Amino acid sequence: MAIIRLDSVSMRFNLGIEKDYSFKQAFINFFSFKKKKKKKKDEFWALKDISFKVEKGEVVGLIGSNGAGKSTLLKVVSGVMKPTKGKVEVNGVISPMIELGAGFDSELTARENIFLNGAVLGYSKSFIEEKFDEIVKFSELKDFLFFFIKNFSSGMTAKLAFSISTVVNPEVLIVDEILSVGDIKFQEKSKNKMLEMIKGGTTVLYVSHSIEAIRDLCTKVIWIEHGEMVMIGDAKKVCDKYYEKQMGKKFEDSKK
């Protein structure tokens, strides 16, 4: 059984929503005959008819230009958004790391935030208590536990967030461009942590603009452009094609 399955998933956004909600606009729209035409124009399909399967243990990379729909796809898989059309099936526990530190409260201390953020990620109280030392140790923030997050540097906040998110051993790990967190030492550490999780059999869905990272880590790559799937398959092959299309030269050439 595939651990993730997307069946012709489409996602529509109404860009016109903001505008329609001023009273003036609502009034104008009410008396306007062009209303229907306008609506169509404001529709935006962030994902169009995407279907793929991910087997257990696969490390799948997502590539594409900015605004191609990568993050939307991750949100659909993690359940934050429900697709307009199509079906999403996930058979396992997901740890979404779409954005780190979701739900951090800057008015609370690091210690309090570990519990709050852990709860946001769906951890139980006993689990956080058990893993508390591990989180603190990994984040290298032992001396700052009773400081307020608002006094943290952005690097420190990110380190703490990364440590909380990765303390679980999820069946599916969703990662959106977060491995470039913290200083060099921490970057190395976080990369190793992810490799360790991959070795442990975690299925990974990984978005990055670093083609090298994708080539190194992934077993399979999906290339999305304008919400449509351009290519899916072997990591090296898809990455090379993507690089060639984007840069107009071969990936190997760039290294020389």
Add this chain to the structure above:
Amino acid sequence: MALKNILLNFKKYTFLMTQMISRDFKVKYKRSVLGVLWSLLQPLLMMFVMALVFSQMFKFRMEGVNYLVYLMTGLVMFNYFSEASNNAMTSVVFNFQLMTKVYIPKYIFPLSKCLFVGINFLLSLIPLFLIVVITGAPISWNYLLLPYVFICMFLFTVGIGFVLSTISVFLRDMFYIYSILLTIWQYFTPIFYDISMLPMYLQKLFKFNPLYQYVTFARTILLDAKTPSAMTFLWCGLSAVIMFIIGCIVFKRKQDKFIYYA
């Protein structure tokens, strides 16, 4: 099966709710010298201000009624409703940031606000009972019925909170509209006056106000040491359950659309 899933899900997220409630507490009383004591002091002081204004400035009299207890019961209960429903209303919109990042059942936000204000409400019962004791109001076994009306009020508030938070996602004007509605509602709930001062047709109309029923229920116990009538019992329970169910249905139907309006 579906119910079991809902309950399991609920259990999974109770820890998140306790975390959010304790966060609200910490943030609310941060940097205040008296801290949680304010939850006790504030209703007490508000009652004294209102009692002074009405009895001294307006020469307002209610013969044979323990006015302090009368006033404070209404105040404390209405304050719960107004604060909780208001917080619940804004909770979804204010947490959009979070909602677009991780999956959390959305009902958690309004519900945890109603619970948070609920704890405050329970704290404010302490000064209320203090006034009861000081003014020598009768204490009876009927006190054991009070939790019933508090639960009714809670369910009603959650239901209203669900509806308001849903509407305000699509129509932010609701924030402003509701503040006006609340003011109207406050005057239409006999907090500082008695309903018998009104014309007969208004009296009949007022009885449809669930908050009037809840306050009356509590006053019958606190002031007269009587058991509320069967009709009041029924009205309280019915209005609470109906509003709660309406709230749940509205919220559940619309919650998947919330994210497009973030």
